[in-house]
Structure formats: structure tokens, C-alpha cells
Amino acid sequence: MKVSHHIDKKMIYEYLEEIKDPEVPVLSIIDLGIVRDVSLNDEELEVVITPTYSGCPAMDMIKISIQVMLSTLGFKKTKVTQVLSPAWTTEWMSEEGKRKLKQYGIAPPNPKQQVCNDKLFVADEAVQCPHCNSYHTHRISEFGSTACKALFQCNDCKEPFDYFKCH
Amino acid sequence: METNALIEYSLHLADTALILGQRNAEWCGHGPILEQDIAITNISLDLIGQARYFYQYAAELINQSATSAKEATENTLAYLRTEREYKNLLLVEQPNGDWGQTVIRQFLFSSYQHLLFDQLQKSRNENLASIAAKSLKEITYHLRWSSEWVIRLGDGTDESHQRMTHAIKELWPYTGEMFLDAPYEKETGVDIKIIKQLWNEKVSAVLNEATLRVPEKAFMHSGGKTGKHTEHLGYILTELQYMQRAYPDSQW
Numbered sequence: 001m002k003v004s005h006h007i008d009k010k011m012i013y014e015y016l017e018e019i020k021d022p023e024v025p026v027l028s029i030i031d032l033g034i035v036r037d038v039s040l041n042d043e044e045l046e047v048v049i050t051p052t053y054s055g056c057p058a059m060d061m062i063k064i065s066i067q068v069m070l071s072t073l074g075f076k077k078t079k080v081t082q083v084l085s086p087a088w089t090t091e092w093m094s095e096e097g098k099r100k101l102k103q104y105g106i107a108p109p110n111p112k113q114q115v116c117n118d119k120l121f122v123a124d125e126a127v128q129c130p131h132c133n134s135y136h137t138h139r140i141s142e143f144g145s146t147a148c149k150a151l152f153q154c155n156d157c158k159e160p161f162d163y164f165k166c167h
Numbered sequence: 168m169e170t171n172a173l174i175e176y177s178l179h180l181a182d183t184a185l186i187l188g189q190r191n192a193e194w195c196g197h198g199p200i201l202e203q204d205i206a207i208t209n210i211s212l213d214l215i216g217q218a219r220y221f222y223q224y225a226a227e228l229i230n231q232s233a234t235s236a237k238e239a240t241e242n243t244l245a246y247l248r249t250e251r252e253y254k255n256l257l258l259v260e261q262p263n264g265d266w267g268q269t270v271i272r273q274f275l276f277s278s279y280q281h282l283l284f285d286q287l288q289k290s291r292n293e294n295l296a297s298i299a300a301k302s303l304k305e306i307t308y309h310l311r312w313s314s315e316w317v318i319r320l321g322d323g324t325d326e327s328h329q330r331m332t333h334a335i336k337e338l339w340p341y342t343g344e345m346f347l348d349a350p351y352e353k354e355t356g357v358d359i360k361i362i363k364q365l366w367n368e369k370v371s372a373v374l375n376e377a378t379l380r381v382p383e384k385a386f387m388h389s390g391g392k393t394g395k396h397t398e399h400l401g402y403i404l405t406e407l408q409y410m411q412r413a414y415p416d417s418q419w
Contacts, residue, residue, distance in 0.1 A: 053212075054219070054305060055211075055213045055215050055217075056212075084220065084298060084300070085293070085296070087297075087300050087304060088301075117307065118281070118310050118314070119311070120315055143202070143206035143209040144205065151205075
């Protein structure tokens, strides 16, 4: 394998950490786990990302943000490539990301995928209310304000909340 | 797969996803209740996203083999092709009707797409395989959502049952086409016979639970895969393509 030019990957990742998901602005694209690789080939810096959901409108904006960020860092030739395989999963979300989500009022995805199959009328997932920490919650709708979220309500504190659903 | 067939197959998959996405999007702001309005438009968004992948791939193939000067893009393919060039399934261009009809259409399609993409994700063509694998996670949601609604409404009140009976009768004649190979589908590696059998089992099981019946004898329409559409597609494209036709190359 050809050894690429000296490139401080760690530094690039630190800068990418500043790019947020426009729909969930507490999460960086690193927290989301959508940055798959950073590499330098023939003076061209390439960032490889993978989409969360096929129709996620944030992806185009994230691509542009990465391009802008890299050019302000002084990279003249940059490329943002989208790969689909392997398909993104919420298991790639960082622990830090999950903590930030909860603090923001969105229940983070459960670590184990529970309802990602086609079985009908299954019991609701046990999702913890991000406000009062009760597990006594119920699902209102499995589709929410964005593709990645479901709508829940807490039976104890009665607050409705978003759940970043497992995928 | 031979390049031309591969382009046409990708366009067929793209068109089918786009047109159903467009149809479902007509519900935006008109859903029976807020949560389901949001659900159907989320499904719409997933489908349009899937369509984009297939259009992007088709555009890449067209540009590699093209003799024409104008570059193909996902936008030119969606916005500048005519009705006869569209290769979507007839089922997905059928009108929304009432909520029951929209739900049945989604169920008949998602149960098919789920089985199709399950096979396609093992395709030797890496591009098709990765799009299928990615989409399959979303389709699982669509299938579960639409199956539950078919059961809820079919086995619901007298009126919802009667409306669902009407919807299934209305749409069933457009399902036969899913299992007829178009010329460009010969080498996809997908075994349509197995899909047909599994689809029949799945659909019967859900309809049974919904106390609905599979129509026994029905004339089956076909032609969508090769550009021969019902009268509805022209109206959809008129709306979908209006801006690009009136103001060519305009940007959002």
C-alpha cells in the first residue's frame, strides 16, 4: 500500500467534530458515526461518509459543511464521497453522542436493536424518558419529526418526547 | 448484466420508488390524524431517497457509455423523461383514493419490495446490492406499519372493512405485473418465482388476519415496466416536472 502524505487524521477528526447534524444540532457527525474514513491521495483530501436514512435531507447540507470546513483549513483539493455499504446503524453512535442526546431531551437509541424486524403488533420498546428517567413510557408513533426519530410519551411525568429509534 | 439492461433496471427501480414517494407526499398536510400524516410522509421521504440512489447510479452508467453531449444526472432522469420513458410499476401510480386505499397500496408494494430487495442485496452487482441492503432497513418499517394498518382497518368497523374490501378489489389487478419479467430483468439474478410464492403467502396471511379476502379471479394489467402506463402517470409527471419544464435548470 502506498504511504500517503503526512496527514494528521486526528486533527481532521477534531475539526469534523465541529460539524453538527443540522436537524439534531447537539450531535456532531462524529457522534453520529457517519464519518467512515479520512484519507489523502495525491494532494486530495477525501472524507468518506455514509447516510443515516436514504431520504435524510441533512446529508446534502452535511456534505457542503465538510467541504467548506476543509477549504477554510487550507485544503485545496477535497472530495466528500458517500458510501452505502455497510449500511449505517445506530450502534455506531458514540457514547458521548448518546449522552448529549439525552441532555438535549431526545431519548438515545437502545443499545440492542429491539424492533427492527417485520413482526406485527409487538410490545413497545422499553425507552427511558429523557426528562424524569422513568421507563414507564409508551410509543405514540414510530415515525416522528425526522426520519430517525419516533414519538413517545412518558406515563409518569406525561411529557411527550422524541426517541432516536434503533436502526 | 449488460449495460443497457442494467440502466433500464436501475431506472425501473428508481421510477417505482419516486412515483410512490410522490403519491404518498400528496397526503402531506391531509392525513387523517397528525401522527399518520407524519408516518406516510416519512415513508415518502425514504422512497425518494432510494430513488435518488438508483438515479445516481443510472446516471453514472449512462455517462460512462454515453454518446450524447448532455450529461445525465439524477435530476435530468427524474425531471426530463416522458411518460413513455418511465418504467415504474402501474400499482404505484394509482390514485391515493381514501386512506384505506393508500394503506393497501403501500402494503402490497412494501411486501413485494421487501422480498425483492432481500434478494437484490445478494446481487453480484455491488451498487445494486448496497442500495438494496441500505433500503431494506427502511422497508422493514414500511412493511410493518402498512401491515398493521391493513389489519386494524380490515378488522375494524363495518365501514372501514367495507372500504378496505373496495380498495383491495381496486388495486389487486395491478399486482400481477410485479411478477412478469421485463426484457431488462432477465439477468438480474433475482428469482421472481420465489418472490411471487413468498409474496402470496405473506399477503394472504395479513389479509386473513384483517378478515379480508384475496380477490379470486381478476384481470391483471401490465405494461408499466416498459413504459405503457395508466392515464394517471401523465398527471403525476405534469405536477412533478412542472418547475423544470417551465424554468429549465432552475435551482432550489
